[in-house]
Amino acid sequence: MAKYLLIESRDPFENNIVARQYDLAANLVKEANEVTLFLVQNGVLPARPGSCSSLLGNAARAGVQVLADDFSLRERGISANKLADGVTAAPLSVVIDQLAEGRKTLWH
Amino acid sequence: MKVLNIVEAAYRGTLEEQDDTIIWICHAMKGASADIDVLLRGNAVNYAVKAQDASGLAFGDAKQTQPPKLADDLAKLKGKGVKVYVVEDALTERGIAANELIDGMDLVARRKLAKLFADYDQIWHW
């Protein structure tokens, strides 16, 4: 088993490859890995309950830890207390923690 | 340390740079004895198409004499022992048939990427 950190900086409203990254995260869990999907920049936009949020909910139900950069959320006026199911606000320092831990880390 | 380099963005500055700068840096790292392979996904799968031709660019009387030759660059990487994976689903979605590709590409199904990643210590998504 390995640990992965997938950082997603893009959003599924503008880019249809983003949903595939969420699927990749879920597939990595199916391969018995531990996976964090960390949303940053416009990547946090689907964390506001809306038409693409279920994609994140699906990833969370598949066992992916879905986190959203608290600064990116605040920058976009998205309340950290009203996020889509399965998404939790987190500080960017989580990325440094997980990099330092040695996780295989991909930025998209 | 074994690293998989993922290329997704395609034709980004390739005319000005005379190559894809990620394929180029993979060549340079291989020259420094790096243990690397390459995965093409999204639009970058088009780099494996044999028929690409970027010649003829000119501005006023200034002619560009060295166009990028992206498929050749991939073939040369392969020649140096670098595996070049291409996401098969991305080819199909784009209407690219297998016989349109240069030789030596390793086709991989999108659903098998998670398994492929297990073979590498790090995965760099450029």
Added chain:
Amino acid sequence: MSKTLTFALMDAPFENARSTTALRLIDLAVKRGYNVNVFAYEGAVYLPFAKQAQHANAVHGRSVEEENHPLPRAWIAAIMKEAAAKGAKVDWVNCGLCVDERGAAESIEGVRRGSPADFWNFAKSSDNTLVIGTK
């Protein structure tokens, strides 16, 4: 023993959120006392460009001083200063060919010229590497 992280950056300043996020990450790593290697590729060689300058902003109705326009070169200098204060190091390498193409040779102090071999050596000797590609 402190950790060492390597970052590969590609974006020029003022064009994309990625450059700011990258510097936020590097700042966080330095605050932890980690050593940080940066390989600046393509447009990222302009991040530490010495000639970045602030300006007034008539739309905002602010003078140069009031506007206090962010300059990535100043952010990088501040990060390097913080690293030094913590006994850590930021080793910033600008890709030499990228510098040449762009005429970006004038960088702030602490930035050196290098090549992809430097990046591979950084990656081999670090605890982990994060590549932030451009789009």
